[in-house]
Amino acid sequence: xxxxxxxxxxxxxxxxxxxxxxxxxxxxxxxxxxxxxxxxxxxxxxxxxxxxxxxxxxxxxxxxxxxxxxxxxxxxxxxxxxxxxxxxxxxxxxxxxxxxxxxxxxxxxxxxxxxxxxxxxxxxxxxxxxxxxxxxxxxxxxxxxxxxxxxxxxxxxxxxxxxxxxxxxxxxxxxxxxxxxxxxxxxxxxxxxxxxxxxxxxxxxxxxxxxxxxxxxxxxxxxxxxxxxxxxxxxxxxxxxxxxxxxxxxxxxxxxxxxxxxxxxxxxxxxxxxxxxxxxxxxxxxxxxxxxxxxxxxxxxxxxxxxxxxxxxxxxxxxxxxxxxxxxxxxxxxxxxxxxxxxxxxxxxxxxxxxxxxxxxxxxxxxxxxxxxxxxxxxxx
Amino acid sequence: xxxxxxxxxxxxxxxxxxxxxxxxxxxxxxxxxxxxxxxxxxxxxxxxxxxxxxxxxxxxxxxxxxxxxxxxxxxxxxxxxxxxxxxxxxxxxxxxxxxxxxxxxxxxxx
Ligand SMILES: Cc1cc2nc3c(=O)[nH]c(=O)nc-3n(C[C@H](O)[C@H](O)[C@H](O)COP(=O)(O)OP(=O)(O)OC[C@H]3O[C@@H](n4cnc5c(N)ncnc54)[C@H](O)[C@@H]3O)c2cc1C
Numbered sequence: 001x002x003x004x005x006x007x008x009x010x011x012x013x014x015x016x017x018x019x020x021x022x023x024x025x026x027x028x029x030x031x032x033x034x035x036x037x038x039x040x041x042x043x044x045x046x047x048x049x050x051x052x053x054x055x056x057x058x059x060x061x062x063x064x065x066x067x068x069x070x071x072x073x074x075x076x077x078x079x080x081x082x083x084x085x086x087x088x089x090x091x092x093x094x095x096x097x098x099x100x101x102x103x104x105x106x107x108x109x110x111x112x113x114x115x116x117x118x119x120x121x122x123x124x125x126x127x128x129x130x131x132x133x134x135x136x137x138x139x140x141x142x143x144x145x146x147x148x149x150x151x152x153x154x155x156x157x158x159x160x161x162x163x164x165x166x167x168x169x170x171x172x173x174x175x176x177x178x179x180x181x182x183x184x185x186x187x188x189x190x191x192x193x194x195x196x197x198x199x200x201x202x203x204x205x206x207x208x209x210x211x212x213x214x215x216x217x218x219x220x221x222x223x224x225x226x227x228x229x230x231x232x233x234x235x236x237x238x239x240x241x242x243x244x245x246x247x248x249x250x251x252x253x254x255x256x257x258x259x260x261x262x263x264x265x266x267x268x269x270x271x272x273x274x275x276x277x278x279x280x281x282x283x284x285x286x287x288x289x290x291x292x293x294x295x296x297x298x299x300x301x302x303x304x305x306x307x308x309x310x311x312x313x314x315x316x317x318x319x320x321x322x323x324x325x326x327x328x329x330x331x332x333x334x335x336x337x338x339x340x341x342x343x344x345x346x347x348x349x350x351x352x353x354x355x356x357x358x359x360x361x362x363x364x365x366x367x368x369x370x371x372x373x374x375x376x377x378x379x380x381x
Numbered sequence: 382x383x384x385x386x387x388x389x390x391x392x393x394x395x396x397x398x399x400x401x402x403x404x405x406x407x408x409x410x411x412x413x414x415x416x417x418x419x420x421x422x423x424x425x426x427x428x429x430x431x432x433x434x435x436x437x438x439x440x441x442x443x444x445x446x447x448x449x450x451x452x453x454x455x456x457x458x459x460x461x462x463x464x465x466x467x468x469x470x471x472x473x474x475x476x477x478x479x480x481x482x483x484x485x486x487x488x489x490x491x
Contacts, residue, residue: 036385036466037428044432150432154424161423167388190382230440230476254435277472283485290483290491297483297491300476302440 004030004166006353007186007195009173009209010202011035012043013149014331014338016156017346018199020078023163025350030193031160032171032186034205039153041203043339045275045307047226047249047260048149049239050340053089053109053116053141058364059316059341060112065360066344067143074147074343079162080155082147083253087237089144090127092292094134098243102139109141116141128236132292146239146250149339156346173202175212176328183213183327197353199329204310206332213325218313218370219333223269224260225281227304229296231255246288257299261285267311275306309336319345319365321352329353330367384460385425392458395421405453406446408439413453420457427451427468437468440476 006022008015011033019029035041050071052063067086075081093099099118106116119140124131127140161167176198177185186193200206204221232255241248249259263284282304290297312318312333322328329352331345338345348358371379384390401414411434424430427437427450436450437443443450447467455462473482483491 037426038388038423039432040428044428154429154433158422158424161388167423168382168386169388170382170386229479280485282472283483286479286483287489287491290479297478297480299479301473301479301482302442302476303438303471304473305471 003194004028008199013153013342015201018349019165020160021350029165034172043153048146051144061361062344070343078155078159082152084147086145088142089239091139091241093243106139201331225306226260229257229299320367406436409435411436
C-alpha cells in the first residue's frame with residue numbers, strides 16, 4: 001500500500017494539471033491511470049480549442065480566468081512549449097437564422113463580461129480572407145485561441161513528475177472506500193492507495209467509480225471524431241467554428257489543420273471497447289470544411305481518430321467537493337470542452353483540496369445542482 | 382504492473398552520445414538525442430513520444446522509423462522492446478484529398 005496527501009484518479013489533462021498545482025503547493029500526490037499511456041483519453045484526442053465563447057455562462061468565469069492568467073504563460077510555467085495562440089475565435093454563419101443563433105450565444109456571454117460581438121461579412125473577410133463568400137457574418141471573440149493538446153497534456157504530466165508527483169499507469173481503479181467516515185482508500189486491481197483527499201478525474205469512468213461510494217453523476221459518453229491534414233503553408237491563426245457545428249478547428253504550428261465535427265449520431269454510437277472512427281463522420285466533416293474554406297478541398301488528410309467525451313445532463317462539468325463523502329472531490333463531465341479550461345480547473349481543484357477560496361466563481365458547477373424538471377423550473381422563476 | 386508502470390522508477394541520468402544528432406524520423410526530422418531526452422523527461426511509451434515529438438506522425442506515419450524508435454526507447458528504459466506497444470495505425474492509410482474523402486455518399490453537392 002502507498003499513501004499520499006492526495007490520490008488523483010485519471011492522468012488526463014484534468015488529473016495531471018490538478019497534480020501539478022497540488023505539488024506546487026508542496027503536497028505529496030499519487031496519480032493512478034488505467035491506461036498504460038498517460039493522457040490517452042480525450043486529452044490527447046481533442047481539437048485544441050481554448051475558448052470562452054460558445055460556453056454556458058456557468059463555466060465562463062473559469063474559462064476567462066485561465067485565458068487571462070494561465071494560458072499566456074503556460075509554456076514558461078511548465079517548461080515545455082504548449083503552442084498556445086490567442087488569435088480569436090470566429091463562429092461563422094451563412095443564413096439570417098445562423099446569425100440569430102450566434103447572437104443569442106454572444107449576448108449570454110457578454111452578459112457575464114466576455115468580449116464577444118457580432119461582425120459582418122466584410123469584417124469577417126478582413127480577419128480571415130480564406131473563408132467562403134457565402135459567409136454573411138460571425139460572432140468574434142478576440143481573446144479565444146487554441147493550443148496543442150498532445151503537448152499541453154504531456155507538459156502538465158512531465159512538469160508534475162519533476163515536482164515529485166508519482167504517476168502509476170496500468171492501474172484500473174475499481175473502488176473508493178471510506179475509512180472512519182471519510183473517503184480515503186482507492187482500490188485498483190493490484191493494490192490499495194490511501195490519501196487524505198481523493199480527486200476523481202477519470203472522464204466518463206468517474207460515474208462508475210463514484211457509484212462505488214454512493215454518488216451518481218448524471219452523464220453519458222459520446223463518441224466524437226477529428227482529422228488532421230498534411231502540412232499546408234501558413235494560412236490563418238484563428239479558431240473556426242460554425243453556427244450549425246458543421247466543423248471546428250485550426251491550423252497548427254506544424255502547418256497541418258486539425259478539424260473536428262459531427263454527424264448527429266454521436267450519442268448513439270457503439271462502444272467497441274476502444275474509440276474508432278465511423279465511416280460517415282470524416283466525410284461529413286470534410287464537406288463542412290470545404291463549404292466554409294473552399295481552398296482546403298485539395299488538402300490531404302493523413303489521419304483521423306475518435307475519442308469519448310463525458311457529457312453531463314446539463315452540459316457543464318462538476319467541479320466540487322462532495323459533502324456526503326468528505327475527502328472526495330469531483331472533476332468530471334466536461335462535455336467535450338474541458339481542454340480549454342484545464343489550467344483553471346487544475347488550479348481550482350488544488351484550492352478545493354487545501355480549503356482555500358477558489359480564484360474564480362465555480363458556484364454553477366456544484367454536484368448537487370440536479371433537480372427534476374418541475375423543481376428546476378420552480379427554482380428558475 | 383510492470384517495469385513501466387511507476388513513472389518515478391530511476392532510469393539513470395541522460396548521458397549524451399556521439400550520434401545523438403542522427404535523424405531517426407525523416408518525415409518530421411526527429412533525432413535520436415531528442416527521443417532519448419524525452420524518455421528521461423518521463424515519456425515511456427511510443428504513443429507519448431510520438432505525440433510529444435511528432436516522430437512517426439509525418440506522411441509515412443512511422444512506417445520507416447517505428448522499429449528504430451522502439452529500439453532506442455527500450456534501450457533507454459532498459460526493458461525488452463516487446464514491452465512497448467507500437468503506435469496505433471489509423472485511417473486513411475495513405476493521404477487522401479479532402480474532396481475525395483467528402484464523397485462517401487452520392488447525395489452531396491460537392
Ligand atoms: C474529439 C474530441 C474533440 C474535443 N475538442 C475539444 C476542444 O476543441 N476544446 C476543448 O476545450 N475540449 C475539447 N474536447 C474535450 C476535452 O478533450 C476533454 O474535456 C478533456 O480532455 C477532459 O480531460 P480529462 O482529463 O477529464 O479526461 P481524459 O483525458 O479522458 O482523462 C481521463 C483519464 O481517466 C482514466 N481512467 C478511466 N477509467 C479509469 C479507472 N478506472 N482508473 C484509473 N484511471 C481511469 C482514462 O484512461 C483517462 O486517461 C474534445 C474531446 C474529444 C474527444
